Amino acid sequence: MIIPLFVALALAVAAPVVGQGVPKIAPAVIDNNLEVVGDPLAADQVKTRMFIAVDVNGHGPYRFLVDSGADRSVVGVGLAEQLALPEGRAVKLQGMAGSARVATVRIDALRLGASTIANIAAPALPERYLGAQGIVGIDALVDQRLLLDFDKKTIIVQDARRPEPVSGGDEIVVVAHRRNGQLILTAASVAGFPIYAVIDTGSEVTMGNLALQARVFGTRRPPPSRPVVLTSVTGQTLTANLATLPSIKIGGLDLAGVNVAFADAPPFRLFGLEKSPALLIGTDVLEVFRRVALDFRGRRVRFTLRRGG
Known part of the structure; x- marks a missing residue:
């Protein structure tokens, strides 16, 4: 059965970077000094x-x-x-x-x-x-x-040019790297393997590239999956395989049994991540947190845990 799903987009005009290798994943940096205030x-x-x-x-x-x-x-x-x-x-x-x-x-x-x-x-x-x-x-x-x-x-x-007050609470703050304008997280892993992760608030579906699928499940035996059709805002469609990852770890928080749509999606190439295990984390995963704060200028992402979580 093919299940139609809506995905917004990782949208860019620039062509994918050619001949630029992906650096090794650096150790994650945890920073507890980020707050967002405003109307x-x-x-x-x-x-x-x-x-x-x-x-x-x-x-x-x-x-x-x-x-x-x-x-x-x-x-x-x-x-x-x-x-x-x-x-x-x-x-x-x-x-x-x-x-x-x-x-x-x-x-x-x-x-x-x-x-x-x-x-x-x-x-x-x-x-x-x-x-x-x-x-x-x-x-x-x-x-x-x-x-x-x-x-x-x-x-x-x-x-973001305004000073940011210090805050506490049940929060995890991760320092990200900037690439093609995107915040790339390295404080993430799947089944114990370090990965790159991009926060994608425009998508209801978390996507993984084929490098991640091969790293977690191997190449000889594909995981149990079902086909899904993802529709981009350009009106184009992409068929992906929806499978369940055993666990995803983001900034110290473990999430078990996460459904991920695996495909050779163009955004992974655009971000230079097609050969490295990577996720585009959609709102289906983000809603597990009470709040998610993105500081594009300061290159930090704050995850606020749900009370009792």
């Missing part, structure tokens, strides 16, 4: 993905998906036409299931809470594939701290 924005959840209300060029609010796996912010074609956003040059867009050449539009000001991001060249895609009126990507988050609260269903966006 909470009401967030809706379709299953587990998080949406916020944003203003575009002073109009709105509009419902945008927050996607930490997307290099570029995206606007829906219908919204772009409604606001008469000026067209830009066409770009080659790399999505979860493949690449496509799409038109861009210019956004003068994208407002998220108290933060405003200026001069964004946003690809325009049909709303039926986005599941929203647009996507907030890393180009709008690079100088921000982003807090996703899965209990309260709120998102807080704060200028």
Whole structure:
């Protein structure tokens, strides 16, 4: 049985890095000095993905998906036409299931809470594939701290240049590495094997590459799995094999029996991770935590444990 699933995208215009080797996994760095404060924005959840209300060029609010796996912010074609956003040059867009050449539009000001991001060249895609009126990507988050609260269903966006207060509690803070704009975690492992992990808030499905599948299950005997069809916001589809990993460890917390869709997805090549065991961690795993905070400027990710967890 083929099960259709929706996946947003790891979205970029740049081509994959060629001839640049992946460095050895460095020891994880734990940092307990990160806090996110600011005005909470009401967030809706379709299953587990998080949406916020944003203003575009002073109009709105509009419902945008927050996607930490997307290099570029995206606007829906219908919204772009409604606001008469000026067209830009066409770009080659790399999505979860493949690449496509799409038109861009210019956004003068994208407002998220108290933060405003200026001069964004946003690809325009049909709303039926986005599941929203647009996507907030890393180009709008690079100088921000982003807090996703899965209990309260709120998102807080704060200028990361503001001082961050020290906080305590049941929290694990991991220092990440930046690659192609993404926060790459090394404080992660699967079945005892160190891996790379990318936080992808735009996907409801956690994905693993074929290098991870071979490392955990071996190459001769594939794991028990079932096919799933993943649909990217570009409208393209990718067939993956859904299997259960025995355990995933993130920053010291063990998660058992995690379902992962394995495929040779283009984002792994884009991030230079196709030959190293790696995961794109979706909101199906992130919702295990009470809160997840991403500091793109400070290159840190905070995981807040659920009480009693």
